Amino acid sequence: MASLIFQGPDAHSGQIMTPARCDRCGARANLEAELDNGVLTFCRHHGRQYFQALLTAGARLFEYPVS
Numbered sequence: 878m879a880s881l882i883f884q885g886p887d888a889h890s891g892q893i894m895t896p897a898r899c900d901r902c903g904a905r906a907n908l909e910a911e912l913d914n915g916v917l918t919f920c921r922h923h924g925r926q927y928f929q930a931l932l933t934a935g936a937r938l939f940e941y942p943v944s
């Protein structure tokens with residue numbers, strides 16, 4: 878049962894407090910990267926993996942509060 882997984886129609890349309898999913902693996906995201914052409918979300922694992930590349934790309938990074 879995946880009852881804790883949020884399945885809103887549009888998880889990241891501006892609300893940083895909305896639980897989102899990792900764009901790479903679908904796990905619960907804890908990092909949001911805002912780029913000029915959109916927003917990407919990553920889980921802890923992929924956030925760490927792409928962190929340096931995102932900074933290099935000029936992304937603004939936000940961490941979701943861990944609950």
Ligand SMILES: [Zn+2]
Nearest residue numbers: 899902920923
């Ligand atoms: Zn991931």
